[in-house]
Amino acid sequence: MRAIVFEEFGGPEVLNVVDVPEPEPGPGEVTIDVAYAGVNYADIKARAQGFRVESLPFRPGLEVSGLIRAVGAGVTGFAPGQEVTAFLCGGGYAETVVAPAATVFPLCSGLSLRTGATLPSALPTAYALLHEVARLREGDTVLVQGAAGGVGTVAGQLARMGGASAVYGVVSSLDKAEHALKSGYDQVFTDTTFDADVREVTGGRGVDIALDPVGGETFRRTLAVVGRFGRLVSFGSADSGEMWRVGPADTYPLAISVSGFCIPSMAAADPGRLRELADRAFRTVTDGGVELPVSAEFPLAEAADAHRLVESRTSTGKLLLRVAE
Incomplete structure (x- = not known):
């Protein structure tokens, strides 16, 4: 079967199509004939920087949709030919993948395999950020970095659905503003001026919830516009700079909470909780x-x-790889 593999870290050119043996499911696992694979920024960081790569060669890919090929010992609730979507800890860029049954989900009635491939990573992440970590309450104001990306696109909709009184988005270019405004955002700012813009639209109060996948200086600027009793949730470090640190001087004056979330860590450590969340x-x-x-x-x-x-920073929404018709 065909798969995408890289044997060294570097630019997109290190991704190669190779022939590899078809996997067999072990106990508690299933194999899936992949229809579509999702492309995530974590895949780019894996290829370029070795993010969460234990050894080389490595096959990227965190999410797929397709048909169950075979089930391993002890697996119930799945059968060959069943349409599913799955979250993986790598390996999704391939014609057939092996996945823990705990992170495989039957495709909801009425959803296509193409739509199914957009769900396993971005949607549970956005839902967890708002409802489990930040504990969104009706009337909260919300700020989302990367508002036109995968997580940002659904986070705007979920915040609005959850009763937020105002939802603000940050994008790298105003070319992406139209996409974000269709996804639940009231106003969209650029990453060069968002902090001043947030202070202006909130009358200096700041926001109740802020979601940040960027890190570095963006994290510090985002923290500065979180209001009293506000919650800032970090879920990535796209700028690859120094990891953020906070202390009493950052949190005590306004009683701010700072926390983090990583869906691959949850999938590896607590797949049952991930299933409930998904x-x-x-x-x-x-x-x-x-x-x-x-x-x-x-x-x-x-x-x-x-x-x-993805690296051009011009994309919006979700990117997919079409593996099979």
Whole structure:
């Protein structure tokens, strides 16, 4: 079967199409014939920096949709031919993948395999950030960095659905503002001026909740516009700078809470909790109309082009690799 593998860290050119043996499911696992694989920024960091890469060669890919091929010993509730979507800790850029049954989810009725591939990473992440970590309350004001990306697109919708009184987004370019404004945001600011803009629209009060996947200086600037009793949640470090640190001087004066979330860590340590979280998050799609539009789709062999588009910072919504028709 075909898979995308890199044997060294570097630019998109290190991604190669190779033939590898088809995997067999072990106890508690299933194999999936992949229809679509999601492209995430974590895949780019893995390829470029070795993020969460234990050894080389490595096959990227955190989420897929497709058909169950086979089930391993002890697996119940799945059968060959069943349409599913799955969260993986790597390996998704391939024609067939092996996945823990605990992080495989039957595709909801009425959803296509193409839509299913957009769900496993961004949607549970956004849901957890707002409802489990930040504890969104009705009337809260919310600020989201990366508002036009995958997590940002659904976070705006979920914040609005959860009763936020105002939802503000931050984008790298105003070319992305239209996309964000269609995703639940009241106002969208650029990353060069967002802190001054937030102070102005909140009358200097700041926001109740801020979500940050960037880190570095953006984290510090975001922290500065969190208001009294506010909650800042970090869920990435896209700028690859020094990891953030906070202390009493940052949190005591306004009683601010700072926390973090990482869905691969949850998948590895507590897949049962991830399943509960995903079930609730997926219902917002089937029952509430939340959607993550696919903005670009590439054949599996053109994964490098998908990575180039992500790194150009011009993409919005979700990018997919088309593995099988």
